[in-house]
Amino acid sequence: MALEVPGPSPVGRPIKIRQRKMISVNYKFCPVCAGDLDFSKFGDNSPICLKCGFKFYQNSRPTVGAIITDDSRKVLLLKRAKNPSIGMLQNPGGFLMFGEDPKDGLIREVEEEVGVRVSIGKFIGMYTDEYLDDERAGTYATLNLFFEAKIVSGKPRALDETDEVSWFSKDEIKLEELAFENTKQALKDFFANQ
Numbered sequence: 583m584a585l586e587v588p589g590p591s592p593v594g595r596p597i598k599i600r601q602r603k604m605i606s607v608n609y610k611f612c613p614v615c616a617g618d619l620d621f622s623k624f625g626d627n628s629p630i631c632l633k634c635g636f637k638f639y640q641n642s643r644p645t646v647g648a649i650i651t652d653d654s655r656k657v658l659l660l661k662r663a664k665n666p667s668i669g670m671l672q673n674p675g676g677f678l679m680f681g682e683d684p685k686d687g688l689i690r691e692v693e694e695e696v697g698v699r700v701s702i703g704k705f706i707g708m709y710t711d712e713y714l715d716d717e718r719a720g721t722y723a724t725l726n727l728f729f730e731a732k733i734v735s736g737k738p739r740a741l742d743e744t745d746e747v748s749w750f751s752k753d754e755i756k757l758e759e760l761a762f763e764n765t766k767q768a769l770k771d772f773f774a775n776q
């Protein structure tokens with residue numbers, strides 16, 4: 583029996599990770615025993631501890647994003663109030679917490695950033711990207727899951743880490759004003775399936 587997957591585009595086109603060498607964590611010590619870490623053995627940013635042998639696996643960090651539309655098919659975007667990419671636009675969303683269900687995480691992030699409650703609709707796609715959270719720690723690889731969403735209560739307003747929120751029609755969205763590659767790809771897939 584075929585596996586049933588929600589939405590018209592179960593798997594988004596993966597984007598090529600740019601500047602692969604630049605994506606690297608910059609950890610110095612083993613989280614188990616505080617021994618020195620050796621990054622040379624595996625080449626995937628997963629170091630091994632020279633003292634106790636612990637392999638410190640590094641994985642793409644999961645994020646969730648919402649493409650929220652109104653009745654005229656405009657998309658809600660927010661202007662980022664912090665780096666990276668301060669002043670640029672993105673969709674509401676963010677990193678999942680440890681063990682958090684993706685849809686719960688998306689509802690939480692949207693409420694934190696723009697103050698509205700959403701219902702989650704179709705899955706749009708999943709996209710790999712990168713994110714520089716703290717220059718001291720290095721650049722994380724991310725795995726970004728996108729869903730359509732509709733507001734069920736509240737009026738969008740700029741809250742946590744957000745400067746402004748606005749509705750944009752397809753023609754009003756300028757790709758060069760978007761903060762992240764994963765947002766660009768998700769919006770392209772979203773509009774391609776309308």
Ligand SMILES: [Zn+2]
Nearest residue numbers: 612615631634
């Ligand atoms: Zn160790």
